Amino acid sequence: xxxxxxxxxxxxxxxxxxxxxxxxxxxxxxxxxxxxxxxxxxxxxxxxxxxxxxxxxxxxxxxxxxxxxxxxxxxxxxxxxxxxxxxxxxxxxxxxxxxxxxxxxxxxxxxxxxxxxxxxxxxxxxxxxxxxxxxxxxxxxxxxxxxxxxxxxxxxxxxxxxxxxxxxxxxxxxxxxxxxxxxxxxxxxxxxxxxxxxxxxxxxxxxxxxxxxxxxxxxxxxxxxxxxxxxxxxxxxxxxxxxxxxxxxxxxxxxxxxxxxxxxxxxxxxxxxxxxxxxxxxxxxxxxxxxxxxxxxxxxxxxxxxxxxxxxxxxxxxxxxxxxxxxxxxxxxxxxxxxxxxxxxxxxxxxxxxxxxxxxxxxxxxxxxxxxxxxxxxxxxxxxxxxxxxxxxxxxxxxxxxxxxxxxxxxxxxxxxxxxxxxxxxxxxxxx
Ligand SMILES: Cc1ncc(COP(=O)(O)O)c(C=O)c1O
Numbered sequence: 001x002x003x004x005x006x007x008x009x010x011x012x013x014x015x016x017x018x019x020x021x022x023x024x025x026x027x028x029x030x031x032x033x034x035x036x037x038x039x040x041x042x043x044x045x046x047x048x049x050x051x052x053x054x055x056x057x058x059x060x061x062x063x064x065x066x067x068x069x070x071x072x073x074x075x076x077x078x079x080x081x082x083x084x085x086x087x088x089x090x091x092x093x094x095x096x097x098x099x100x101x102x103x104x105x106x107x108x109x110x111x112x113x114x115x116x117x118x119x120x121x122x123x124x125x126x127x128x129x130x131x132x133x134x135x136x137x138x139x140x141x142x143x144x145x146x147x148x149x150x151x152x153x154x155x156x157x158x159x160x161x162x163x164x165x166x167x168x169x170x171x172x173x174x175x176x177x178x179x180x181x182x183x184x185x186x187x188x189x190x191x192x193x194x195x196x197x198x199x200x201x202x203x204x205x206x207x208x209x210x211x212x213x214x215x216x217x218x219x220x221x222x223x224x225x226x227x228x229x230x231x232x233x234x235x236x237x238x239x240x241x242x243x244x245x246x247x248x249x250x251x252x253x254x255x256x257x258x259x260x261x262x263x264x265x266x267x268x269x270x271x272x273x274x275x276x277x278x279x280x281x282x283x284x285x286x287x288x289x290x291x292x293x294x295x296x297x298x299x300x301x302x303x304x305x306x307x308x309x310x311x312x313x314x315x316x317x318x319x320x321x322x323x324x325x326x327x328x329x330x331x332x333x334x335x336x337x338x339x340x341x342x343x344x345x346x347x348x349x350x351x352x353x354x355x356x357x358x359x360x361x362x363x364x365x366x367x368x369x370x371x372x373x374x375x376x377x378x379x380x381x382x383x384x385x386x387x388x389x390x391x392x393x394x395x396x397x398x399x400x401x402x403x404x405x406x407x408x409x410x411x412x413x414x415x416x417x418x419x420x421x422x423x424x425x426x427x428x429x430x431x432x
Contacts, residue, residue, distance in 0.1 A: 099282050108242040118290065129162060133213045177222070246318060344421070
């Protein structure tokens with residue numbers, strides 16, 4: 001079996017330079033089942049990180065749905081097929097609004113690309129607002145939205161960034177609704193700037209749980225002042241549900257529903273096909289008609305019968321295995337466990353999250369809240385050595401990010417917490 005350095009050399013030779021891997025000691029995974037993955041040496045790891053195998057790695061019902069459809073027929077949407085119709089009907093029934101149509105794509109990036117074009121078709125304007133610590137995908141247009149990995153080419157002159165919400169260090173100094181108003185004021189400033197520059201305002205695009213930003217704690221109604229500003233200016237709100245969607249937050253099926261924020265367009269991807277590349281953009285009949293009449297859109301693989309079968313099986317499993325409720329219960333248990341660890345380990349400055357997306361922000365000093373970004377890297381690497389996979393993210397890259405497959409159990413959470421306790425004991429104080 002080739003060594004990791006040999007495989008890395010081969011990757012660079014075949015895939016080019018600068019292709020990132022996780023961990024100081026990269027993992028060579030060969031198998032997965034439920035919440036577990038195995039490396040090439042047969043070592044087992046508890047997966048606390050991967051949200052794409054949403055209903056569990058290699059879930060038999062999703063595998064069977066893919067195999068059955070792949071051995072029956074796979075074509076594209078220029079032939080009529082009931083797979084896409086049944087799926088879109090069932091998907092749009094999860095919204096508590098008049099979102100009733102969808103375009104199926106292969107990636108979240110494509111879905112966001114279409115969402116921006118929909119907003120442009122409706123408003124006739126191009127200006128887009130996003131947070132300064134997000135990622136919405138990799139197409140030429142969508143990549144312009146990222147302030148953390150800005151592309152070196154292309155035109156981002158129509159993009160304005162607002163400060164990513166941070167409930168631990170809130171804009172204006174006070175968490176809750178004052179923070180919400182401070183955020184809305186920043187969005188208003190960005191809209192004014194777009195209008196003054198002659199570009200005009202088209203859409204605000206946000207992950208409604210701000211997961212790439214470090215999942216700040218936001219109460220219901222937190223986005224209301226912002227959405228009032230957006231609507232008054234004639235813009236649309238695009239909810240990027242690529243990460244918080246499909247019941248992960250435990251309280252509602254979608255991230256925007258948890259905080260009562262009504263989007264005009266919803267995009268989704270990652271967990272939708274449990275690893276099969278399927279994504280979508282959903283919206284109202286009016287917005288869809290404006291888009292379809294402005295752009296002739298076709299996607300060879302988007303909405304093919306195999307993808308629809310995989311996506312439908314994921315919805316079946318979420319429902320039949322009661323995974324939203326599992327996320328609520330296990331997530332609450334795990335967060336309580338993290339709070340208990342915070343009583344012992346000074347480096348844990350804040351514990352937060354919802355359902356099965358949660359974590360702890362590490363600091364070198366609880367009074368100054370100085371980020372322990374290096375310590376977070378050490379913790380993720382040590383956890384990996386001890387057989388538990390997690391990572392870090394957030395505005396300061398110091399927040400442990402825990403986002404396991406949805407069948408994660410109380411026992412799995414306890415194993416993760418015990419390993420984290422031992423890891424923090426082993427590493428000692430966060431000095432960075
Ligand atoms: C919030 C968000 N939106 C969109 C995307 C892009 O999705 P994809 O990689 O399927 O194109 C990502 C990927 O990480 C994401 O985190």
